[in-house]
Amino acid sequence: MNRPRTRQSNGAAQLSLLPEPVFCPKSPNPNSAEFAALVALLEGELTQVEWLKRGMGWRLAAAIKGLDYLGWEPESILLKRDGWPRPIAVYQLPVKSKRLVKQLQSRGAL
Numbered sequence: 001m002n003r004p005r006t007r008q009s010n011g012a013a014q015l016s017l018l019p020e021p022v023f024c025p026k027s028p029n030p031n032s033a034e035f036a037a038l039v040a041l042l043e044g045e046l047t048q049v050e051w052l053k054r055g056m057g058w059r060l061a062a063a064i065k066g067l068d069y070l071g072w073e074p075e076s077i078l079l080k081r082d083g084w085p086r087p088i089a090v091y092q093l094p095v096k097s098k099r100l101v102k103q104l105q106s107r108g109a110l
Helices: 011-015 033-043 048-053 060-069 095-106
Strands: 075-079 088-092
Touching (some): 033 060, 033 088, 060 088
16 A cells, blocks of 8 residues: 655754744732742842742742743753752743833833
């Protein structure tokens, strides 16, 4: 039996022709852990150790994932820290997120 011939597409090459999606994250609820994490990330890097020192509990990864769902695109890397036997996650916001917040603050939107 002969198989029908199909055309194979190069989808990856085609995607490069599309414009990048607009960066438009949603603001977290002001009374949420996501909002507290966003404020802390705007100040700089954040680890679970620092989150605990702020009295925010053990759920930093959940707050970071919530920010990701809202479109903030937080980044994480594993680094060795003094006093900890294994590497821990260090979270930060990308430059475009920080730039957006500065723009919103300058307009009085935040």
